[in-house]
Amino acid sequence: MRKQTIPLVILLLFTFILVQGCASTTTATSVETGSDTQVPATELDGATLVQERCTVCHSISRVENKKASLDGWRQTVERMISSGAVLSSDEKEIVIEYLAATYPE
Numbered sequence: 357m358r359k360q361t362i363p364l365v366i367l368l369l370f371t372f373i374l375v376q377g378c379a380s381t382t383t384a385t386s387v388e389t390g391s392d393t394q395v396p397a398t399e400l401d402g403a404t405l406v407q408e409r410c411t412v413c414h415s416i417s418r419v420e421n422k423k424a425s426l427d428g429w430r431q432t433v434e435r436m437i438s439s440g441a442v443l444s445s446d447e448k449e450i451v452i453e454y455l456a457a458t459y460p461e
Contacts, residue, residue, distance in 0.1 A: 402454020405447055410436070419459070426456040 410419055413436075424432060429452050437443055443451060 400447065400450060402450050402458070405443070405451050406454065409441055409443060413441070419455070423459050423461050424456070425461045426452065428461060429455040
């Protein structure tokens with residue numbers, strides 16, 4: 357009976373380690389993918405969102421070279437969302453405010 361217990365304990369430990377590893381990976385990538393399990397917007401800043409979401413399709417230099425007013429950035433961000441950029445409503449506002457403050461017209 358003792359010989360059967362050791363493989364069972366090893367299997368349980370392996371399963372525990374695997375589950376813990378998957379849980380931490382899911383948390384770390386949820387912000388990047390824009391899945392339903394996102395970090396609350398209050399914990400994200402505009403620079404991070406721009407880096408993670410906007411550079412999926414184009415380089416950061418494209419963002420840095422553009423200058424626009426708040427309304428201009430709003431139009432740009434909304435156009436990018438209609439083209440497939442993934443941002444929640446809160447994230448969208450954070451990005452627009454960041455871009456307008458960092459790259460004003």
